[in-house]
Amino acid sequence: MVARKKNKTDDEIIGMKEALELLDVTQPTFYRWIREGKISGNKVGRQWRFKKADIEGFLRGESPAQKLPSNFDGLISQLEKATQKDVAKENEKEDVVDYAVFLLLQLAIEHCASDIHLEPGQPGRIRYRFDGVLHEIVNIEEECSKTLIKKIKTLAQCNVNINDLPQDGRIQCELMKTKLDIRITFLPTIAGEEAILKLFSSTENFMDLEKVIAQKNHLATIKDSLSKSYGLHICCGPTGSGKTTTLYSMLQSLDHSGNKIITIENPVEYRFPSMTQIQVYPAKGLDMAAAFRSALRGAPNVLFIGEIHDAITAELALKAALTGHIVLTQMHTDDMSSALTRLLDFGVSPYLIADSLGVVVSQRLLRKLCPECSKASSLNGDDLKDVKKWAESSGIKFEDLSKEWKSSEGCDACKGTGYKGRISVNEVGTLKPSIIKSMIKEENREALAQKIQNEGIINLLGESLRFVSEGKTSLSEIKRVILSSR
Known part of the structure; x- marks a missing residue:
């Protein structure tokens, strides 16, 4: 059963440019605050994304919040919003898809998953592996799955136009103060394209x-x-x-x-x-x-x-x-x-x-x-x-x-x-x-x-x-x- 749809997200996501405008500081100063843990953000590839509420909280002198949603409704809501035809601006759609990918990885970290499986079908499904055993997390519609896989391909520097041949990619990122090295395999199946993400923590841990x-x-x-x-x-x-x-x-x-x-x-x-x-x-x-x-x-x-x-x-x-x-x-x-x-x-x-x-x-x-x-x-x-x-x-x-x-x-x-x-x-x-x-x-x-x-x-x-x-x-x-x- 496909997870219920929400009309809007609980948190507004902004990019680096908007965050700098809110804080009215230079980029080097902003990077220093991120390194010191004063501001919480997520980075995959070269792109940073922040919760606007966290930036506003920083201006009020609050510490960054790391609490994540305990269920996956937010992820599905983001994906469904990204595939809606009435999304007015392309950059707005891009932000929504970015946040969906961040949520997918954040929830994997929060729940201590070792790998993520995005499997095609009518509907498709997302499965996480906990303690060596796969568990079905949620079902997703075909268009949501395609949108998510396309974004992951871009981040992994794979060819987004090839979906009938296997591809391997890699993403290095830092989420929730955890450095990750993610190995990704894209597989063509009779039901559509499948993506398997294997999460490896930093050698520091x-x-x-x-x-x-x-x-x-x-x-x-x-x-x-x-x-x-x-x-x-x-x-x-x-x-x-x-x-x-x-x-x-x-x-x-x-x-x-x-x-x-x-x-x-x-x-x-x-x-x-x-x-x-x-x-x-x-x-x-x-x-x-x-x-x-x-x-x-x-x-x-x-x-x-x-x-x-x-x-x-x-x-x-x-x-x-x-x-x-x-x-x-x-x-x-x-x-x-x-x-x-x-x-x-x-x-x-x-x-x-x-x-x-x-x-x-x-x-x-x-x-x-x-x-x-x-x-x-x-x-x-x-x-x-x-x-x-x-x-x-x-x-x-x-x-x-x-x-x-x-x-x-x-x-x-x-x-x-x-x-x-x-x-x-x-x-x-x-x-x-x-x-x-x-x-x-x-x-x-x-x-x-x-x-x-x-x-x-x-x-x-x-x-x-x-x-x-x-x-x-x-x-x-x-x-x-x-x-x-x-």
Whole structure:
């Protein structure tokens, strides 16, 4: 159902020129006030937009207000106004569309969304992803969707006249004192053009490794491996499991004046002024392997490879680690056993793996139970049987679990989902003699996984059970995230 229409907006939006006229100051002075936080404004690309009420409030000596609407009616109202045929002036229409885009992004920040999906249809819809799960926010008419996507294309420096071919763009902006790097993909579909906006926060807000890795024993293992002057360190898991965040946190822990860090990525997701970052362009002949060979000539201490996906890159990474480099990368595999199996399938020598490999971090993200509405609960018969079975298969004792079971019903704080925020669950391991022997014998993945478990390395299912027993997450999250990929 399309959201109800409003006749007028609650706030009048003005541009830089009108704001300067109201304040009667020079542009440099105005910019200084913005930097000092005395005036609240929104900037996307090169354009500034302000609420007239905020400027008038500043003249009265009031602090800038940052409160945003709690629903999306204002956004739809702006879009519908922009597509009305009776909008008299083109610049008035442009202002309305600008504000609609600002609202779309502001509301995403306010609700902690990681990405925005503008999907076509009759009607179309806007969906936000919260804590890894997509939620439908509102339906929009076709013309509203087209108007919004056209404006986003302009800001992303894409061709607004092409809607039958995919396009990629990027917007860098600052909203609500949050610096954003937004990666955008435009897709032609049979229902119309779709836009997917992925929101990346500034590196200034990047999390420390201590906040990313929840378990202290895993953190100690990772730090010990990174303290060595060489080694290939792999983070593995499916798309959306937080691998990039973990790897960049590991990179930041190595980012000091004594290290030369070079990253090779496709695309560069986060930008670090202190690192040398290379964007690969396969169409121009600069693929991952070619960029890697060039990077080695730059005398780095630390190398970050966006992904190992072929035999050439795998062997280059392992040989670089063997010759005195710290190499970090990711693989789209389920766990440590599948990562090792993938390397062997690439034809890499097990002896090279044994000499070069550092730590392997397998990761998933589980939604955390909402602290506002979660409460103590007990397991029913079937759930209890499942937990005991999973604990046994993971090599942990049911008796050792905390058994502080909790459940949540949903509340306003968690938007009725019962969850708020996410926590990373990890399998962290290094090579042991029995694991190396298993690789040399070319045993299958199941046998390799058993050797890993026999060495006391708890798998993702076992680590997830510990979180459930501590009241941090739920059994349904284990089924949704962990068991669905087994």
